[in-house]
Amino acid sequence: MKLDSKIPAGRLEEKWENYRSKCKLVSPANKRRIDVIVVGSGLAGASAAATLGELGYNVKCFCFQDSPRRAHSIAAQGGINAAKNYQNDGDSIYRLFYDTLKGGDYRSREANVHRLAEASVQIIDQCVAQGVPFAREYGGLLANRSFGGVQVSRTFYARGQTGQQLLLGAYSALSRQIASGSVKMYNRHEMLDVVLIDGKARGIIARNLITGELERHGAHAVVLATGGYSNVFFLSTNAMGSNVTAAWKVHRKGAFFANPCFTQIHPTCIPVTGGYQSKLTLMSESLRNDGRVWVPKKKEDRLKPPHQIPEEDRDYYLERMYPAFGNLVPRDIASRAAKVVCDEGRGVVKSGYAVYLDFSDAIKRLGKSVIASRYGNLFDMYQRIADDNPYETPMKIFPAVHYTMGGLWVDYDLSTNIPGLYAIGEANFSDHGANRLGASALMQGLADGYFVLPVTIAQFLADEIRTPPINTEHEAFKEAESQVGQQLDRLLNIKGNKSVDDYHMALGKIMWDKCGMARNKQGLIQARKEIQALRNEFWQNVYVPGTQNEFNPELEKAGRVADYLELGELMVIDALNREESCGGHFREEFTDNGEALRDDENFNFVSAWEFTGTGNDPILNKEALVYENIKPSTRSYK
Amino acid sequence: MKFTLKVWRQKNAKDTGQFETYNISEVENEMSFLEMMDVLNQQLIKEKKDPVAFDHDCREGICGMCSMVINGHPHGHQKATTTCQLHMRSFKDGDTIVIEPWRAKAFPILRDLAVDRSALDNIIQAGGYVSVNTGSAPEANAVPVPQDMAEKAMDAAECIGCGACVAACKNSSAMLFLSAKVSHLALLPQGQPERKKRVISMMKAHDEAGFGSCTNTGACEAYCPKGISITNIARLNREFLSAALTSEYEL
Numbered sequence: 051m052k053l054d055s056k057i058p059a060g061r062l063e064e065k066w067e068n069y070r071s072k073c074k075l076v077s078p079a080n081k082r083r084i085d086v087i088v089v090g091s092g093l094a095g096a097s098a099a100a101t102l103g104e105l106g107y108n109v110k111c112f113c114f115q116d117s118p119r120r121a122h123s124i125a126a127q128g129g130i131n132a133a134k135n136y137q138n139d140g141d142s143i144y145r146l147f148y149d150t151l152k153g154g155d156y157r158s159r160e161a162n163v164h165r166l167a168e169a170s171v172q173i174i175d176q177c178v179a180q181g182v183p184f185a186r187e188y189g190g191l192l193a194n195r196s197f198g199g200v201q202v203s204r205t206f207y208a209r210g211q212t213g214q215q216l217l218l219g220a221y222s223a224l225s226r227q228i229a230s231g232s233v234k235m236y237n238r239h240e241m242l243d244v245v246l247i248d249g250k251a252r253g254i255i256a257r258n259l260i261t262g263e264l265e266r267h268g269a270h271a272v273v274l275a276t277g278g279y280s281n282v283f284f285l286s287t288n289a290m291g292s293n294v295t296a297a298w299k300v301h302r303k304g305a306f307f308a309n310p311c312f313t314q315i316h317p318t319c320i321p322v323t324g325g326y327q328s329k330l331t332l333m334s335e336s337l338r339n340d341g342r343v344w345v346p347k348k349k350e351d352r353l354k355p356p357h358q359i360p361e362e363d364r365d366y367y368l369e370r371m372y373p374a375f376g377n378l379v380p381r382d383i384a385s386r387a388a389k390v391v392c393d394e395g396r397g398v399v400k401s402g403y404a405v406y407l408d409f410s411d412a413i414k415r416l417g418k419s420v421i422a423s424r425y426g427n428l429f430d431m432y433q434r435i436a437d438d439n440p441y442e443t444p445m446k447i448f449p450a451v452h453y454t455m456g457g458l459w460v461d462y463d464l465s466t467n468i469p470g471l472y473a474i475g476e477a478n479f480s481d482h483g484a485n486r487l488g489a490s491a492l493m494q495g496l497a498d499g500y501f502v503l504p505v506t507i508a509q510f511l512a513d514e515i516r517t518p519p520i521n522t523e524h525e526a527f528k529e530a531e532s533q534v535g536q537q538l539d540r541l542l543n544i545k546g547n548k549s550v551d552d553y554h555m556a557l558g559k560i561m562w563d564k565c566g567m568a569r570n571k572q573g574l575i576q577a578r579k580e581i582q583a584l585r586n587e588f589w590q591n592v593y594v595p596g597t598q599n600e601f602n603p604e605l606e607k608a609g610r611v612a613d614y615l616e617l618g619e620l621m622v623i624d625a626l627n628r629e630e631s632c633g634g635h636f637r638e639e640f641t642d643n644g645e646a647l648r649d650d651e652n653f654n655f656v657s658a659w660e661f662t663g664t665g666n667d668p669i670l671n672k673e674a675l676v677y678e679n680i681k682p683s684t685r686s687y688k
Numbered sequence: 689m690k691f692t693l694k695v696w697r698q699k700n701a702k703d704t705g706q707f708e709t710y711n712i713s714e715v716e717n718e719m720s721f722l723e724m725m726d727v728l729n730q731q732l733i734k735e736k737k738d739p740v741a742f743d744h745d746c747r748e749g750i751c752g753m754c755s756m757v758i759n760g761h762p763h764g765h766q767k768a769t770t771t772c773q774l775h776m777r778s779f780k781d782g783d784t785i786v787i788e789p790w791r792a793k794a795f796p797i798l799r800d801l802a803v804d805r806s807a808l809d810n811i812i813q814a815g816g817y818v819s820v821n822t823g824s825a826p827e828a829n830a831v832p833v834p835q836d837m838a839e840k841a842m843d844a845a846e847c848i849g850c851g852a853c854v855a856a857c858k859n860s861s862a863m864l865f866l867s868a869k870v871s872h873l874a875l876l877p878q879g880q881p882e883r884k885k886r887v888i889s890m891m892k893a894h895d896e897a898g899f900g901s902c903t904n905t906g907a908c909e910a911y912c913p914k915g916i917s918i919t920n921i922a923r924l925n926r927e928f929l930s931a932a933l934t935s936e937y938e939l
Contacts, residue, residue, distance in 0.1 A: 101822040116743060116802075117809050119849055120751040136829065172823070179825035181818045181878045183842040190832025208842060214750055215845060222817035229813040237806065260798055289745040323718045328726055329747045431749065434773050435720075500822045549733045551726070595738050600700065601799040603741055604733070 053306075053658055053673040056461040057161040062679045063144075066165045069462075070505055074512035081106035084511055085269040085519060087254055089241045089296050091118030093213070093492060094475025095275030096220035097499025103227030105504055107511075110267055111224065111233055112256055114240045114291055114606075119221045122277060122289040123495060126213025127334035127428065128197060129205035130177075130492040132170035137194050141202040143167045148680060150490060153199045153380050154455070154483020155633035155648060156682035157309070157656070159675065161462060162480045169497035174206055176500055180219040184208050195424075197488040198335050199380035199687070205489045210334055210428045216492055220499070239265070240606060241296045242534045244272060244303055244471065245526050251300075251471035252520045253527065255534045259606065262599040264534055266527045268520030271470040271510055273503065274300065275495075278454035278476040280313065282614045282621065283566070284558025286451040287319060287332040293610040294617050297458055297477055305466040306658035306671060308459035308479035310617065311625035314486055314634050315567050316452030317343075317384035318445075320435055321404040330450040331435055333407070334428055335488040338377045340412035340421065341445070343368050343384070345396040345405050352398050356406055356444050367391055375687040382485040382634045382646075383687060385449035389567050390644065392448075399446055408444035449567060453491060455482040455634065456624075459658040459673070463506035464498060467658075470510055474498035479656070484633025538598050541608045546591030550608045553588045557581065557611070557618055565622050570638040574626040578619055582665055585615040616664055623668065624657055650682055689715040689776060692784040693728065695740055701796050707786070717777035721764065722747060722754060724776055742801040749773040749913065752848035755855070756801055757788040762852040762911045770850065770913040790851055792860035794898040805851050807897035808865060814893030815886040816869040818878050831877050844871040846914045853908035853916075859900030864908035866894050867924035868916050874927055884931035891928055 058065045076084065084107050088099040091113040099111040113121060133146040146167040151158060174192070178184065184206050185193040194203040208215040227233040238259040245253040245266070253268035279294035280286035301307045318333045344366045346352055351359050367387055369376045379387075388405050391397070398404050413421050418441060422429070429440045436446065458466050458473035460480055465472050475495040482490065564577035588611070596602040630653045631637045631646035640647045660669040690713045698705030712731065715724050722744050729739035745753040754771040758764040764774040779785065787801065795803040833841075845868070853864035870887050873879030879886070895901075902921055909918040 097822075104821045115745060115751070115753060116805055117849065119809075119812075120745055120753050122746060122751070125746045125748055125750050134828070172825075174828045175825040176820070176822060178828040178831075179818065179820040179878055181841075181873050181876050183838050183845050183872065183876065186833055186835045186838045188835050190834050190838075191829050208845075211750065211846065214848075215842075218845065222812065223820075223822070225809065225813045226817045226819060228809075235809075237809075260804075289751060290747060291745050324716055326716065326719055326723050326727060328720075328723050331748045431773070434749075434769065434775070437718075437775070437777065504822070549730055551730060593733060593736070595733060595736065601741055601802065604739060 051660070051671050053459070053467070053671055054461060055159060055673055056463060057159065058462065062160060062164050065161050066168055073505065074509050076508050076511050076515065078106050080515040082108070084108065084514065085110070086271050086273060086507070087112070087267060087269040088273045088275060089254065090121065090275035090277060090477070091224065092121035092123035092275060092277060092475060093217055093220055093495030094499040095121065096217065096224045097496050098273055098275060098474060098503050099233050100220060100223035100227050101500050101504045103230070103232035106232070109227070109233040110236065110269065112236045112239045112241055114238065114259060116237055118224055118235060118237065119218060121217060122292050123217045123492070124214045125289065126492055127210045127332065128336040129195065129207035129212045129489040130173065130216060131197070131204050131489040132174045132206060132493065133167055133204060134171060134174060136192060137203045139202045141204050143171070145202065146170060146204065149200045150481070150487055151483065151680060152685055153487035154485055155646070155685055156483065156650070156677070157312070157632055157675065158481055158483035160677060160679055165502065166481050166494055166497050169501040170493050172501060173493065173496045177216055177219050180222060182208065182215045182219045195336055196339055196378060198338060198378045198384070199375070199487045207336070210336070210425060213492060216496065220496070242299065242609065243530045244300045245530045246303055246468065247524055247526045250469045253522060255530050260601050262597070262602060264531050266522035266531060268522045268527070270514045270517055270520065271472065271507060273472040273474060273507070274458065274477050275474045275499065276477045278457065279617055280451045280454055282557065282618050283451040283561045284554050285322065285327060285330050287316060287330050290329060293613070295610050295613045297473070298613040298617055300458065300466065300468065300471060302661050303468070304661070305468050305471060306459035306660055307456070307620060308656050308658045309456035309624065310621045310659065311565065311628060311635050312455035312484050312633060313451060314381060314453040314455060315385040315449045317381055317388055317449050318407060318447045319450035320432065321399060321446055321448040322401070331431070332450070332452060333432060333445065333447060335381065337407060337425060337428060340424065341377065341407040341409050342366055342411060343377055343405055343407055345391045345398060349395045352396055353400070365391070372687045379687045380485060380487060385567060386636060388449055404446040404448045406444035407447045409440060410444070413441065453486055455479065455484060455486055459656070463509055464503050465506070465510065472503060472507060474503050484635055537609070538605065541592070541594050541605065541612070542598060544590065544592050544594070546593050548591050549593060550604060550611050553584065553592060554611045554614070556584055557614060560584070561618055561621070565625050568636050568638050569625050571626065574622050577622045581615065581619045581622065588612065588615055620659060620668060624659065627657065627670065628653055648684070689717060689781045691715060691779070691782070694784065694786045696788045697740070697800055698797050700799055705797070715776050717775070719776045720747065720772055721758070721774040721776065722772050740801060741799040744772060747772040750848060752850035755790050755803065755850055755852070757790065757855055759786050762790065762855040763913050768913055768915045790855040792854045794860065794862070795851060795854065807899065808849055808851060808862065810897055811862065811866055811890055811893045812869065815882065815889040818873065819882060833877060837875050841872050841875040844868045844875070844916065844920055847916050848914055850913065852911050852913060854899065856907040856911035857900065858905060858907065859903060861902045862894055862899040863902040863921050863924065864912060864916055864918065866890055867920035870927055871920045871923050874923065883927070884935040887924065887927045887931050888935065
């Protein structure tokens with residue numbers, strides 16, 4: 051199938067402006083008669099639901115948590131990028147666009163990324179007006195810091211809790227619309243399928259997680275803001291409940307899944323300490339502004355207390371390998387470098403999988419109080435988890451899965467290939483290519499939700515003003531509901547001998563070992579077989595306690611793991627197919643002096659996969675990436 | 689490490705509920721409290737029994753979802769720590785640990801340790817926002833905000849909405865939660881236009897939700913995992929009084 055990205059004609063800088071000036075609108079009187087479902091209440095979902103409500107649409111918003119304020123965007127620490135150039139250090143919309151495209155290793159769309167950079171400026175205005183308490187200078191103006199992969203300071207922040215403050219801003223806007231009646235909020239509800247009528251998305255089947263009841267919800271359009279799928283790895287920095295289910299269900303109904311193998315491994319996380327571990331904790335990338343990453347030069351020093359290793363015996367490997375960017379290289383590069391030095395046997399914990407992040411120089415230079423004011427809460431968090439004082443001994447860190455650049459394929463309108471079905475935020479694939487730069491996820495979530503989707507969705511809805519409210523007695527709703535019910539019954543009736551977590555952990559290990567920081571053909575072929583075998587076993591031997599009609603967290607998990615067992619296979623297939631190294635996708639066969647070797651001649655495209663049945667080979671649709679304004683080059687941070 | 693756990697089990701809102709005792713071994717001191725609960729649940733699942741339902745999500749102390757009263761302390765005995773960030777190293781091998789849900793009239797129990805905290809959302813919906821539509825915001829640096837005011841606002845804005853203040857309070861008051869939001873917005877220039885209306889209507893929603901009044905015992909501050917200060921409640925009282933005396937909004 052030919053994929054139409056619907057990128058508007060014209061000069062890059064004018065595309066979005068022209069689009070907005072000429073696109074279709076829905077009149078206020080008609081908006082009142084149009085229903086929109088938003089699934090997810092993170093930065094993208096909450097901002098979209100609030101804005102659509104303000105515009106006058108009837109919105110229903112769903113989240114699986116007990117309150118929309120708890121979506122995982124809340125855990126983002128470091129900051130949000132915007133091309134304000136408040137620091138007068140040469141920043142501009144073009145530079146943010148260029149950095150993001152280059153950071154993504156030239157695997158994203160020019161037009162989408164440029165629009166993102168344009169919206170970034172408005173996002174800060176909006177958030178400040180909502181009362182987001184960003185960090186400020188003594189004069190009362192907004193402060194900035196730098197983040198990886200760039201040479202300007204364009205990151206706005208609220209201590210180490212930027213995601214929390216931005217989400218609470220979006221949540222407050224959402225709360226205002228809930229109070230006004232334009233948004234109806236469904237907490238503790240999980241979307242378990244999309245309903246298509248005449249090829250258009252017309253509603254969802256959701257399970258009330260308190261009563262277990264299945265509910266039908268109709269709407270003229272459905273927006274997924276359901277986040278990423280890092281938890282396919284079992285251990286990741288995502289919240290325990292973050293899942294791919296909504297995105298996977300629509301993929302099964304025909305929506306293409308793009309670049310699933312593009313996953314981000316974040317370089318600075320607290321290392322794994324035991325087999326019981328349920329999640330990994332990120333230490334913000336902002337720490338690399340003042341922290342220096344090192345391992346001992348000699349293997350035999352690796353378990354020595356760090357203060358006993360003299361300066362000349364330390365290898366500050368990022369500064370050595372990438373002098374231009376030093377400790378602030380992009381995430382994929384920093385993670386791979388950590389893997390290299392640990393594979394050489396120089397890792398600094400017993401397992402061999404950790405490196406030091408050392409603040410002693412910065413503390414000497416700036417004083418402890420300055421460091422405490424910048425990162426105090428992160429240092430406290432580290433101390434609580436690792437039982438070690440980072441003001442005195444260097445942090446021990448190691449890469450962990452953090453974000454997924456891949457996601458549902460969308461066009462310029464953020465519409466999937468199913469009419470009326472939109473995907474925003476981390477749930478779509480569109481803006482970060484093969485690697486996301488730090489502080490860009492918050493930017494994208496809010497750009498999509500506040501400024502892009504509310505405009506683009508009208509292109510579809512303008513032709514729906516004569517469509518009456520969707521009738522949930524339609525055959526399609528009945529069928530979808532009965533299928534969801536059957537799957538839940540099936541899970542409960544297997545009554546096998548292993549828990550859901552047993553399977554999730556086993557899947558995670560396959561994914562991390564064979565489709566993680568480095569991948570190769572043989573491993574990927576093996577991984578596919580192992581996932582298929584694991585999935586078959588799951589459906590014969592999993593044990594899910596309880597019943598369908600009650601509050602049953604194990605049943606929720608079981609459904610999510612069932613979907614991960616299918617997604618994992620698709621990720622492996624995509625990684626196998628992409629015979630190049632780019633961004634977070636590092637194929638050991640395609641390297642040049644240890645650095646990733648991209649193949650623009652053969653792989654300058656988006657892989658959009660079409661579902662053909664569980665375990666079958668999916669169909670690959672390619673969207674060629676066209677660069678009209680910049681010339682892809684080898685990404686160098688040296 | 690080995691522990692004896694006494695866990696509140698309650699099938700649903702209508703059930704009366706009771707404590708059940710479980711013995712658990714193979715707990716490591718690096719485990720978080722919730723990872724210890726995972727071990728218990730895996731043990732129960734292997735015995736084909738119902739696992740303990742509890743709320744949790746981010747497990748890094750920021751989402752505010754986890755909510756357990758541990759040996760009588762909301763979020764456990766460690767200061768300024770959420771349940772998910774409490775580690776087993778702070779308990780003694782062989783301890784008996786009593787685990788209960790948040791207990792408050794405004795937080796009905798859903799199952800076991802999970803409660804319904806929608807009442808907190810209702811308070812925010814009553815006015816915990818600045819009424820600014822998307823797209824209508826002025827340039828961000830147009831209004832400077834003194835750094836100390838921004839920092840104070842941030843101190844209040846750090847509230848994670850977990851409800852430990854309510855669980856800790858003998859009156860089940862949510863005043864610390866409410867005062868954090870009122871303070872955050874009252875301290876910033878952006879919050880001024882709706883300042884009086886906000887405090888009156890949020891206070892009303894607080895009372896209607898079934899939360900009790902504040903009698904200044906300070907338990908909320910002592911148990912707040914984010915260290916939100918009780919001085920916010922003092923500010924709330926000032927805000928409320930001044931709004932009540934000077935505004936035209938109905939009480």
